Amino acid sequence: MLSSPYCWRTSLVWALCAGLLAACGSTPGGLPSRAGFPGESRAPDTTAVQVEEYSSTLEIQTESLDRELFAATRAALQEGDWLAATLALPKIEPVNSDSLNTPPDEFDASSAATLLWIDYYKARIDLLRGDTQSYKKAFTDLKSRPLPQDLEQELLTQELYLARGRHDSNAQLALSLQLLSLSDDGVTANPELGDTIWSAAQQITQQGAGPTRAGGTRQAQGWLDLAAANTLDNALDGAAALSAWEAQYPEHLAKAHASALREAALRDAQTSKLTLILPLSGPLATAGEAVSRGFIAAFFAAQDADLSIDVLDSRRFESIGDTYLEAQAKGANLIVGPLGKRQVQELLTRPQLTVPVLTLNRPELMQSDNPGALLLSLAPEDEARQLASDAFAGGSRRALVIRPEGEWGERMETALAEQWLQLGGHIPTTAIYGKPNTHSTAIRDALGLGDSAQRSAALRALFSERIETTGRRRADLDSIFLLSKTSDEARALKPLINYHYAGELPVYSLSTADSGSGNTSLNRDLGGLRLLAMPWRLDEDTLPGADSKSNSAALHALGADAYALARRWWRMRSTAAPIFFGLTAELHTSPEGILNRRLNMAEFDRGVLRPR
Template sequence: MPLRSPSFPRCVKRLAVLALPGLLITACATAPDTPTAQRGGITSPIRVVEIDSTAPLQLPPSEYSALFGEAETALAQRDWRGAEASLAELSAQPMTPDDEDYLAYLRARIAWQLGNVGAMEDALLGLSRSETAPAISDRILSLQHERHSMAGDSLIAAQIGAERLILGGDEASQLQIRQQLWQDLYSISLDDLRRAREVTPDSEWRAWLDLAIVTTDSRLSSDAVRTGYDQWLMRHPGHPAADPLGGGVDQWLVEQQPTQSIALMLPLGGRLAPAAKAVRDGFLANYYEARAQGLSTQTVMIIDTGLYSTASAAYQDAVSRGADIVVGPLNRASVDELSQLPQRPVPLLTLNRAEAPITGDPGTLIQLALAADDDADTLAKRAYGQGLRRALIVRPSGEWGNNQARTVANRWRALGGAVAANATYTNQASHSGALKTALRLDDSEQRARDVRDMLATNVEFTARRRDDIDVVFLLARSGADARSIKPLLAFHYAGDLPVYATSSVYSGIPDNRDRDLDGINMVEAPWLLGANPEARVAIAAGDTGSDSYPRLNALGADAFKLQQRYPQLNAGSDFLLRGDTGLLRLGPKGAITRETQLATFEGGSLTAQ
């Protein structure tokens, strides 16, 4: 059977699409006679229409097109005030049903930019008519997708993507929707995919989930994936899910040429030795597990880069000894050196990111790293997805803190958030003072003193913090700092603010003192949240002590997965792999980016959300 299914018919389809504020159900039939409309349920169905699936979706004609366009332009520039001003001119104007729907959508976007998720849902819930134009429906679904995707509600986001595909549109927009849909599906754990598959009443959506279960499992061999795909295709010929397969899996199945010899280059002596051994143990744990299951016949040679004068010399030796792929090195200076080689005869999967411009064939240099940028990206998106918009950034003074704060602030502002204040501390003794100043409690206390002086009497007083902050980004460098700062937020009248932190606040090793971190939302690698338990048990049983560096164990484990799926990287920006450090994607210049998971401290333990 051929790899790809026949193309889904590009013909005119009769559709009914249901828009929901919290959940979507697909219906490929006519609309029900008695629509429902309630929060979290199904709104009234959108118009049943004839759609040309290859043509761009066009907004219906309106005498208010200019004002609607002004509002769209303002919202694209995050100017919600300008959008409101444009829409205010429509307040007393007679409107067609299409105009009313479009106006409700634009008001929902304004509410979203302000972080008012409830008002956004209310505006969309107001679409209680039985008909909505497809182009407006697509905009509504796109807005709903943005909200749920950012919040980490990947199952709902994926359902919305499937609905948008049914609406049709031009090829470019359909491709973009499909890419995002597969990214959402890869973001859902296999257990959650299976649970969703069991409860969905919709056969078309169940087919999406069935295919995702087969193709997103990074533990399966190419033969197992191909067999599962072929069986799925026989049951669902012409289904849009396979046109093409997501994540670049079809590239892997078609182009796979398994490597036979891997060289793992690490500095096994000196300052970086503990980190290197942790990476090695993670790599070998996945390697031996794959061999035990008959999923790999590769051989591994371990090369100590400390025994060579340069990283290039170690790489050339690995090539001369027959390596088909080289994994490593670990430190950035060595990665920079190898990035300057005019030729790399065998592919190189580094364990850090190059800072220097890459020369030679960029396709032969793939860079996997535990980059702080990846944590910052997930952190900002998850907070924004909850409707939070104005942040207090708490960070240590110095270069590390400045870099962390700059990265998070850049990601946050790019989404549309604002940094209302910064609290910078120099040591643990300065935590309280830094928070007090940033929260403007000194101003509150001064006002109380002024009142006392004016009245010449004692006045009962409770300090009040500034009210223009709705989230705290805690960028502490250690668990000790975080355990001190989290209780101080409550002491300084900011205990009601949600706190989001990077993985630097947690060592990865359980500690009873972490009860002081309860309530913190943290981005973390799946490895520390229960993923790949067999490999973690094997590393602990090896008694090398490397399990004290769990994130580096996860980095090594992902390096093994990536080198196995190297042909899949030919899919470029479509590439996706569910890894132990996060959801892996291929970014510009061969850099692998990671989308980590959000977790919460409860009872001193970290629990995945």
């Protein structure tokens, strides 16, 4: 019996409604698959007789493990491609060992070693995908088994990589020394390992932690004692402490570091006159004066009786080259400045800087290394790269980027994306905003809520009565990078992220999101925002002679750091490349003389900025 036309139409309407309702709750069309996201393990399970169909098939017929079996997997992991790494894993098929030249017990050992390596690489794949629980479980299981030495080294190396990501200095020192003990060639053949040990020792010393937490061995104690000797600001005192260290540890692995630092400290002791070059008139006068105040306040706080300071207004000279020559003619041993990027670029093109320079900015592109220059700046690109590393170490993998339109926003996104993609992260979409009336629309569309609203409108059109619907954002995101240029922008955008159903995602931001005002009422809109903060911002008592609530506090801190670095110029430029723990950042000298910044991660909690 046929249904009536009315019944047939009613059934069709309800079928259409069901389809629309399902679409409203789904991920917008054209988005990447959810396969392989955190919580959905796609890495193959290893057994001796069962590996997934899509893995390549290889027979293990050799006495020892051939590491080339995993060359493709390693390459894919370095490229951040977990799927290619999974597909490249070898598959072990049952083999009749009687048909091999290798005795059965040795063949079984080879197979077992290969299986251990497969488990190791699967754990790495889990980590790359963001499945930290599976990763931890697999690594704990691996460490409980007898392992070949090369695999043991790989596990230690991987643990060291993660310790760097979470800035665990004690673990870095202990793991690095353990890895070094497995090497026959020492620090000379493992310079990267030596650099990690040296950095970790300095960070532990800065934190005031004891050597027992880092292993308590004589090697660990030597590195920590060297770091302590390097903390002395007075150059002659530092040189004496380093000489004493060399006498106490004549065969220590860090003896080359100590020698380089001692020689550099003696050169720092010869510096008697600093010349500060800043714009003290014209459009940049306010910034120049703030830096100058910080520099001079630090000078008086240090009470360096054997050091004098001269200040030149760069605007009074036709070129920065003329200003440099004037400072040289007046007997400067070291020049601090200039502040503008173009002036720094012009100065660095000089064929030779007979008087060394500590610049207060750096050009967009470094043409070549100038051994007479050390480059300090407040470059936000450093922060963007650190933000990517810290978010990745925290387990984020697929991020929405929110940035302002224009050249500054493009530079920040480029710096962040290069680091993020290199680590293995993904950026499914970017929201670019302009004037305040575009903020909500940019975020809504990037989260896919515009499509969701259209589907809801289509559903309402089928009925005469009102239907309540709830929008659903795209489901393929696990974090957000909010690259606002000002704190006003951040305060306007953060509530909109919550409003558009993304409030549960971690939101990471640059230090520009913080005005530094300390106004808790104003900052309540930033609740939960994770951002990078300069050290002085988390301990405002460390900022000498400044109002920490003023807009120029960061430039004041830059001036104070510039004075401290000028007293240590040769040590910072030495091959030992020590860390400087400043008011603006933790500063690391690159081989090109760039002082790369690392800031502290902080979070707004009820309007108050707290360390995270």
